[in-house]
Amino acid sequence: MSPRYDSEWIARLLDGEERFGGADPREMLAAEGIAEGHAVVDYGCGPGYLTLAAAELVGAAGMVYAVDLEPSMVDLVSRRAADAGFSNVGTAASNGVNAPAPDGAADFVICALIMHYQETREERVAVVRDAARLLRPGGKAVFVQWKSEGGRSSGVTFDSLADIAAEAGLAIEGPYHVSDAQYKAIARKEAGN
Numbered sequence: 001m002s003p004r005y006d007s008e009w010i011a012r013l014l015d016g017e018e019r020f021g022g023a024d025p026r027e028m029l030a031a032e033g034i035a036e037g038h039a040v041v042d043y044g045c046g047p048g049y050l051t052l053a054a055a056e057l058v059g060a061a062g063m064v065y066a067v068d069l070e071p072s073m074v075d076l077v078s079r080r081a082a083d084a085g086f087s088n089v090g091t092a093a094s095n096g097v098n099a100p101a102p103d104g105a106a107d108f109v110i111c112a113l114i115m116h117y118q119e120t121r122e123e124r125v126a127v128v129r130d131a132a133r134l135l136r137p138g139g140k141a142v143f144v145q146w147k148s149e150g151g152r153s154s155g156v157t158f159d160s161l162a163d164i165a166a167e168a169g170l171a172i173e174g175p176y177h178v179s180d181a182q183y184k185a186i187a188r189k190e191a192g193n
């Protein structure tokens, strides 16, 4: 296992007080419109902090697909979802480009703190194009990203994300404040695309 996925890293990602400006993850996702019956892809789910919050919001009539390129994270999310009694969470390891979830079916794709893992612009474009593939027309991708360029997590600026989203055929809005260190951007797949 890469040291990046060690127990300290996992604990930090599951610590609600530290994350997204201390926002309650259910309230944060509900504010985006995630609700009963929706299909959601948690793209780069990590240990599943947002996956389980989304599963609670979409309920038994909805579905959350949690994908990550790290198999140990996928296993962890499966265990956490089962322990919490969720039967509406599907998990899959991904090659990082073609996330194994249905095409054009997602009401929402969550991309939280994953863009800086893509080392080149081409890799970033590939991920955003993949998010666009997963979305239904009218669906939206929610990006949360570090603000600083070249900081501890080499952030992706809103302008660079907007440029990439346009290339992937998504209309982007933002940046919106999440915390001093993070911003949010919303990328919509136009109805009819």
Ligand SMILES: C[S@@+](CC[C@H](N)C(=O)[O-])C[C@H]1O[C@@H](n2cnc3c(N)ncnc32)[C@H](O)[C@@H]1O
Binding pocket: 013, 043, 044, 045, 046, 047, 048, 049, 050, 067, 068, 069, 070, 073, 094, 095, 096, 097, 111, 112, 113, 114, 117, 118, 127
């Ligand atoms: C900082 S963690 C964030 C996890 C989760 N989104 C959260 O906010 O709690 C980033 C995760 O994204 C995953 N990841 C990065 N790039 C990915 C890609 N192209 N496809 C799938 N997973 C990816 C990493 O393996 C890691 O688990």
